[in-house]
Structures are given as structure tokens and as C-alpha cells.
Amino acid sequence: MQDGTSARQEIALRIDGRGRRPDSVRLRRLNILVGALSLPLFVGLWELVSRSGAVNMVLFPPPTVVAAAVLEWMRSGQFFGDLLASLFRVTAGFIVGGALGVLLGILTGQFPVISSLLSPLFHILRPIPPIAFVPIVILWFGLSEAGKLFLVVWGVFFTVWLSTHIGVQKVDRGLIRAALMLGTPRRQMLQEIVLLGALPYIVVGLRTAVSISFYTLVAAELAGTFAGIVYRIEIAQQNLQTGQVMGGLAALGLISFLADRLFAALAERTVWWR
Amino acid sequence: MKPALASSPASVEPARKQPAIQVSNLSIVFDSNRRQIIAVDRLSFDVAPGEFVCIAGPSGCGKSTMLNTIAGLEVPFEGDILVEGSRVYSPRPDVGMVFQQPHLFPWKSVRRNIAHGPRMLGKSTTEANAIADDLIAMVGLKRFADAYPNTLSGGMQQRVAIARALANRPRVLLMDEPFGALDAQTRAVMQDNLLELRDRIKATIVFVTHDIDEAIVLADRVLIMSAGPGRVLREVAVKLPRPRSNSIMVEPTYLALKKDCLDVIRAEGLRAFNQSDAS
């Protein structure tokens, strides 16, 4: 009894108000501090190295030059045109490719005949990197927006199709049997059980497709266009404006990071029972 | 289904004293890798209306297969299954099933899981929810009506599964080792719960279990099956008084019954062992 009480007091002493042990709290604070300093530290280092004369400043401009290039890009009004053009391609391609992927994934996952018809074709086309389609897309569509859209849709579609297909097939047979026993008609099984059962897989597929849509955007814009972030990077490269190139890369990174975060937050809400 | 068997259900006499379940000459065969597995071989038994029958038998003897066939989830190779006098072709709402795993819909709250059946039978959401709330009270889960299945313990999940199976007011309730995955203590509580529930719902119950104690505590009659393919080895009538609880396990009459059952099971185990040794 005595021992039990003293052990409990001991634990109480070692746990702070939030119920964590003090040394773990100290460690967390240290981690947060280091995390907050990480970017400024590397940016500072980059500035120093660039200006030290050890590297060619034209090829490896310091962050201040990059920032100036980005500001100039924004002030010239080109930035928002580029941003809009790129965002449109990514978003439209993602929505069309994702919708087609989910639709066909449900069809091939649910109906063996449709799967026998389409799956072999999809499995042959799927491993071909979308970038390899650039030449034929230029032949088919020229430099039009349709060609850009085609590439992004192509990249997004297969990932979403495959994960939806697998999700539908992996729906717990036990759930379907339970639903049958409760009088669920077979024709309502899709909406009552299969779709929701496959939802976690579909969401994972869509999230992977977010980054894929940015990869294919790069291919699409390198194939030749008149506006877009990657297009701007390419133009800057031809003019040896390295600061502008790096600014473009940073903008691309930031946008795709934000898109991924946004989708992750959305996904959390979609699979509400987790 | 064989055409010879497909006489219309209307031709069956709806006599008052007909059994709730009639299994006659039932065989079930699985095709796997060009080999045929006989899971159930010419099995016959009846269950009276309102009776509680437990089926005990070694693993792999075809208990689940047989139960799934009564439920209409599996098609018989030959033989007949009549429930309430009409032949089973497919799952039907007057037959409820509780599986070994709860198989709750993870995206539905406890209430909406239980309301699913009534909703599928055309009840309005309000009616279905009212039915669900009654059953939630009956299985003692009022505090968890809005919880999602993954936040419940195994025993609580299985209580929801039982309530869900009862929501369509089935005449026949089939239970396939529903407490098999639970620890001994929870299982004892669940057995008492089920005995209480049964006094209120008056359904015919067929309950499959490995556990001979569980069989005797719950049943009016225990059917002991042979090793696969399953036949009925022995029927043991359990004439212990009701209402019952788990605590009858220490009564001398209970122990005598248990010894009977264990003797049959041991003899069968020995026979199956010698047979597999010989072949």
C-alpha cells in the first residue's frame, strides 16, 4: 500500500501539467527550435557561399538575387498569368483524369467482364511514363491547350484507376455478406457498401495523383506553350537568368506543396470514420 | 439449383407444427484446384420453432458452410433446406446472421449500423432509428449510439452485430461462433446477455460453437458433429431449467451432460486420428 502511494507520487512528480515527462518536453522544444531555424540557416549559408566568390554568381545566384527576380516577375504581371495557366492545367487535368479513373476503376473493379476487356490494355499503357507521350501529343494536338490537358489527364488517370480498382476488389467480403443478410438488394450494394469500402483506397490514389499531375505539368509545358511557370523557367534558362529559374522552381515547389497539404486536409474529412 | 428440387414453395403445406428449419440430406461441395472438397455430406436435422440449438464439432467439419447455406449465402450441392416451410434460395430478411467477426460497417455509427436492415426493407429513417434505439438499449450500449465501430471493444462490437441482426425481426437467427474471438470473461457476460435477449425476442436460434460449455449453457439441444465431412454424431437434449445463466456450469446435472458430450467428442477424435493414420 505504502509502496503503491509513493510510486504514484513519484510518477506525479515526473509528469508535468500536460501529462508529459519533462525531459520529453525539453526535447520537443529543441526540435521545434531547430525546425524553425532550418530554412533561415540554409538560405544564409547559400547567400554566403554565392557571394564568397568560390562559385560563379551567374550560375549560382544568392537568394537575394532570386528574390529580386521573383519580385520583378510579379511586378511585370507575367507571374499571375503563368500561375493561372499552370494551375488551370493541373486542376482541370486532375479533375478530368481523377473522375475518369474513379469511374472506370469502379466499373473494372465491380464487373469482371469490363475488367477482362479493359485491364490488359490499361496494364500495358500504365507503365509508359507520360513524358514519353510528348512527341506524339505534339503531332496530335500541336501546341494547343488540349495537348497539355491530355498529358496531365493521362498521368493522373492510371494511378487513380488502379487504386480505385484495387479498392473495389478489396472491399471486405464479410461486409457484403452482412449487408446481404440484412436485405440489401444487390443493385444497391455499390452505393451502400462498395463505394464507401473503396473510399480509403480512392483517396490515397487521388493524393498520389496530385504530385503526378505536377510531374506531367512539367512535361506538358516543356513541350512548348506561351505561358506557365515551367515555361517561364525554360525562357529564363535560355536568357541565362538563373535567378528567375530558381525563383520559378521555388514557386513550383511551393504550389505543389500547398496542393498536397490541401488535399491531405480534404482527405482527412472524406474518410470520416477513421 | 437442380430443376428436380425446384418445386414451387407454395406446394409446401404450411402446417402449424412444422419445424422452423428442416435440413434434409444436405451435401455441400467446393471445387478447388480441380479437386472436389465435400464440406457437408448428407446432413439432416430439424429445429423446432423457438428452439435454441447449438452445433458443436471439430474445426473444418463444415459448420460455417452449413450455416451459410441455411442463410442462403451458399448453394447446396444436393438436398433441401426449408425455413418456415419455404425453400431457401438466397438471403432473406426473416433469417438473421451473426458472424464470427462483427463485420460492422465502419463508416456507420452504431445506430446507423443497426438501422441499416430496416432501412433496406423500406422503413423511413425515423422508424429505422427508433427500432435501432430500442435494440441499443436492449444490448446496453446507449452511451455508444453515435460511436463508430473502430472505437468499440470486441465484445461491444459483437453486441452491435447481434442487435443489427435482430433489427429486421428475424424468425430464425443463425450465429457462427459469435463469441469465438472474445476472452473468457467477456464471453461469459455475452452468454448471459444472449440468454436474456432470447427470452424477449422468441426467435429460433442455431448457434455454432467450438466450446462445449457454451453449447450446454445456451442450448435446448446440442448437435455434435463428426470430423469433416460433417454428419450429426449425437443429439444431446439439455433439460436444464430456464431462465438460465452462466452459473449453472457447476451443477451436477450440467456436469453429467458435459461428460456425455466429451465422451462422444473424444471417441470421434480418436476415430478421425486413426483414420488419418491409416490413409
Ligand SMILES: Nc1ncnc2c1ncn2[C@@H]1O[C@H](COP(=O)(O)OP(=O)(O)OP(=O)(O)O)[C@@H](O)[C@H]1O
Ligand atoms: N470457399 C471455399 N472453397 C473451398 N473449400 C472451402 C471453402 N469454404 C470452406 N471450405 C472447406 O470446407 C470445409 C468446411 O469448412 P467450414 O469453414 O465450414 O468449417 P467449420 O466447421 O466452420 O470450421 P471452424 O470451426 O474452423 O470454423 C473445410 O474443409 C474447408 O476447407
Ligand SMILES: [Mg+2]
Ligand atoms: Mg467456421
